[in-house]
Amino acid sequence: MLYWSARISDESAKHSQHMLIKGAVQLSQDYLSKQQTGVVIWEDAYHIVNAAEPDESWIYANMTHWLFQNHGFTKSVLIGRDFQVQNIYAYNHSNRWMTQDLLDDLSPAVAKVRARYITSFQRTPSGLFRYTPKNHEAQRSIAETGVVSVNGDPYLFSAAAIVPRVLSITQERVPPVTLVSLAPLRGGKLKDISEMSHLDGFVLADTQSDRSGVGQYQLRSPRGKNVGIIAWQTYLPGSQMLDRIHPFLAFAAFMIAAVVIAVTVFTRQMTKRLAKSESQAVHTARHDALSGLPNRTRFHALLNDTLEQSFEDGTNTAVVYIDLDHFKDINDTLGHSAGDKVIVAVGQRLRRVIPESGIVARISGDEFAMVIKDCKSDEWLEYILDQVQDEIGRPIMIGQRELFASLSMGTAIAPRDGNDPDELLRKADIALYDAKANGRSRRSFFEPNMEQQVQSKDKLSRELRRALNNDELDLAYQPQSDTDARQIVSVEALARWTKADGTIVSPSVFIPVAEESGLINDLGLWILNKACAKAHDWPGMVVSVNVSPNQFKHPRFVEKVLAILSANNLPPQRLEIEVTESVFAGRNDSVLKALRRLKNLGVKVALDDFGSGYSSLSYLRRFPFDTLKIDRDFVSDMNGNPEAEAILVSIIQLGKALGMTVVAEGIETVEQFRFLQAHECHRLQGYFISRPLNENDLTTFLDTFQYVGSAGFDAKTGYPPRLAKG
Template identity: 35%
Template sequence: MQADLQATLRFRQRRALRYSLVLFATVLGTVCGAAALVVWAVQYSDARSQDREASLIEEAIAEEQYHLRNELEGYAFSTQAYENIDQQFSAGWVFANMAEPLNQSHGHDGLIVLDRGGRAVLTFYAGGTRSPSFYTSKLEQELKGQVFQIQEAYQRVVGKRRPEGDTFSDGLSGVSRSTLLLLDGRPAIAAVMAVVPKRNREPLAMGLPSIVIALRHMDGDMLRSIGRRTQLAGLDLRSGGHEGIDGVGLRTADGRAIGSLVWRRGESASEILATLAPIFVLAGIMILGITAAVLARAVRASRELTYSEARARQAALHDPLSGLPNRAYLDRLARKRLASASSNGRGVSALIYLDVDHFKEVNDTLGHPVGDQLIQEVARRLRRTVRGGDVVARISGDEFVILVGERTDRNDIEQTCERLIASLNRDLTVDGRRLPTTASMGIALFPEHGTDLTQLLRRADIALYQAKEQGRDRYVFFEPAMDEALKVRRKIEEEMRAGLERDEFFLLYQPIFTSDGRRMVGVEALVRWHHPEHGDQLPAFFLPIAEESDLIWSIGAWVLKTAMRDALAWPTLTLSVNVSPSQLRHPGFVPYLSRSLAETGFPRDRLELEVTEAVLMDHTASAKRIVNELKELGIGLALDDFGTGYSSLSYLRQFHFDKFKIDRSFVTHVETEAESAAIICSLVGLGEALGMKITAEGIETPQQHRFLQAAGCDYLQGFYFGEPMTAAQVMETFHSRAKPMPLAAIA
């Protein structure tokens, strides 16, 4: 056992260290990932900002083209312009009424007039007229596409007859264009428009129109206008086909680059990040340092908790008085050994059920300390007598079980029994008193009398009963004839079925108090059977038999519904109901419970189901499902008899109980045994660590009450606070708000 615990400790320590390293690596990766994300976000933000500014520039350039085109339309879209340019060309009129006003009022740098054949008939540039040769073939080539589109649009428009008096505005958008070009080695905007009359005059000249071209350099005035519109500073024009990293390319209509427009950007996010980078690096180092410190502390805490859990597990699997394995540890060992023996026929030959003769008399007459010393001495003698492969366990007060290892035959087993009797027959001296010690034993053989622990224990118990009947201080092998006890069980089962029909079952309620013992906060429902011949029977008499039949479902269902109906009258009290293993595993249990809650109207948050570890141990998967369903219903769950079963700690974690109850076996000896007191303190500490409420049961003395209150138990119950009561007595106590008088006070 010690070797197993050490191996478990080493495994958990390695696992905690591994998890810590993984978590640290995760935090490190997160920090690095966050840093990379910030860098990406900054770069993305800079790119978006640059794109947004570029879009503003492009929109502003498009707006400048629109203004130039609109200004030209104000002059070219008129009847006078049509008459003086298209009908009968007048250079003087064009110069005085178009070229000079556009230059002086709107800042246009040039104006070119083309006749219907596309030849330049007037050229105005830089404040004066120029030779028609100013309209070079290169300039003509750059504007060729715009001129052609306008000519096509004009022909479409004049080909449609319009109502008398209608304007030409419906087709105006088709006969005007704008584009960027390179003028005199510098980027400029050109607006191109057909000369058309403002009012519909028939007939319009068919064929091609006269065209006017307005030119404006993208000079300082235009750049300042764009800067005001976009709120961007430092705008500058760069000629040529090269685009700067922060520039907007200027292209002609056919896509040829003629320059770029650049500007001075504000402080970018990348520059801000570079300034703050040392702070971020320091913060990352601090986060990693804090994480490492926390993980180191967590590893130490995990190691301490592992040691504490190992000690608690050791205590939970061993009887504190004798140091022998308890029933839970016996169950564990027996399952393994019997399974192995069933497969290969080796490892187990028998089970001996041993009971110390007259122990009750010794305990009653000489006191518990003497009885405890007797148990300790019996345990020492049994350990010394058995062989190395045998297992000795204490399963109750004066009852021991010996799982006999491999033997050659029945005679070999008998010799083992003889040695045990001889070892125990030597008198024990306690406080100067000589105590005769003898024992009775019942033996069940494997596999003749059973192949699992339950069968072997039952039949060894039958044989033990026969040994006591025959005078004690002897051993008896089980015989099939002894199975008369089964007939008794069957009779009890039949009587229970009849008792259910005759309403012979009734409920009592054990009060549950706060740790100071002043306020009743709940009750535990306890079923009793009023046998027509033998009187009131405790659950230990009939529930084990009901558990092996279908009666447990009927009895359990009756208990649940009856208890809920009774408890409706006590609105502030929690109702605790014990649920048996087979009842909980029944497929209809959760639906029945849900229906019962609905039918009775009992609040779900006041119902608490108490289950034992046996419910969970052999059916972990189904138990998980059932527990989850109960949690979804809002039902509280408590682990009963905590500390007496194997792996209670793992079940607390795995099944998320709301509460656990410290078994009365620890409470009974808390006044006399330091081990019991230490175990209770450990269990309370464990419950607090897991955030669970703790109830201690079986309190019979004021000393036990004071100790458990000081230890930190949340709730207490036992005969010291009050005997089980009927529903009417609970009602009276509840409405009077009076605490039941402790039995000690009554005595």
């Protein structure tokens, strides 16, 4: 009975250790998949890798190299929709690691990813396909993980479909581009598995050995090929116990009962130890390492359980999506260490201020989510959210420095807004977007019209992209005269969009949509190219083009501007780039470098809407602009207002003192025109001079203007009159 008990104990220990290794390997693979999520669920990545000519430098900088720098993926490969390798980035500067055998070994995992992606589309009544992942995959990547051999060395891999974050609709289902990222098992990953399992003598071997006391876990590729062996020194409590009592067996037969009890207790302790290690591993997989709060996966499971319980009880449950306002500024100015401390402090305060039955989770980055159970009314919930904002608004001490944080919150309530966890999270996110769009540091409750607005913006974005691809947009040009109104010295190019059905879309509507959807770069370059092409029709005049702050974030913006000037054979001195103060947000030195490069090449740079921001003078000190455009609000407020007139005169004198050309826009009355003329404002722009005109009307206007000379202007028609009126 003693030997039998020892053998059973050893076998149980071996089995427990084997399962522990298996679980640790699986947890490591799952973690690789989570590390990939940031680059595979991303609109920019989806559109770039699916482009006719993918931008390989962008893919390298923002996907493969980023994964290497941040998560240790030493090898990455893009597998296209036709199951062909598109790009390989191997950080040992050799592409020979991707062999046909390796690709064949990876193909079952890639095929599963492609199949799961295809089956995630459901046909809608209109005949289109809606992207509706199963098993809540919209909240995480569609990925398969495993182990393969690369040149004889075992590598962990994660193969994930590159998909957009926003719900998409398409005419036909096509396979996705798949990103396969590999990390070597030897080194850090093997050490992590060893630490999770708490086993001794942990090594990675190529072949199997039958040595006594050595546990072995066989690693197999998706094709079932042997990749390697994880071996460790087995802990055999039964054998150790027998070794200790052998000398005394003949003299201690009467101690058998006590020994059996000892074995039982010892085995139980070992089981508890293994169970504790497994519990710690499970906790790590379900919780955020920084804040200790539940992560996205755990939060989704808790939310699902809560909704089921609230449905049975007939109570209301609130789902709150939270985003820290301007958190990036903290990381940029004080470093990521300070940002991490802010995240921890915010998580602790959220946990402390909500009801005890509530749930708080960290979703990602600076995003949190809460579940508040048994909501008695909207007013009661507003009171709770007021307490949350007040608590977060208290200063956070980072060393000797006080930091102040604020939250934007979006709320959806079950069952009023639905009972499905994914649906509630989506609607809470829509409400959060509304809160941020209306000034941040506030909260919004989901309303049906918010969803309509999101869908409307998505539709408008797709229509704008189609109109841009089909060259269906137009430009209007608003003239600027000199001080004496003797000649037109410049025109400002303005985008106009009239749909095929005759509907006119205001720039104030489609420009923000272009900013949000990432179309602003293409739209801005289209406007710049067309304006430069038409500039030859009006020789001697400067053409002004507004440039969005997002355009300056493009690493090759300056080169694209120069290419457009060269293609249209336009001297740089005839182009004026108009920027607003927002282009300097975040104190990005790359923006200043781009502006200086353009200015040094001869392109004029104008500061638009001067005076509308709180730090205009600091921008004049940081960058020597060629032109200063006075915000139209100062001109519209000047009529009979001594303070407004004094400010206008001061701005004109300031611009002259700094050697800049001063432009006043928004001139609508003869009194405004004469006042600015009396104070020698260099250039004048507004409806009093002329409304924005199309190409043909502008040519007619210029011919008439040159014929009349300094006769003055008719504010109704926008054209100069035939007779001067003084």
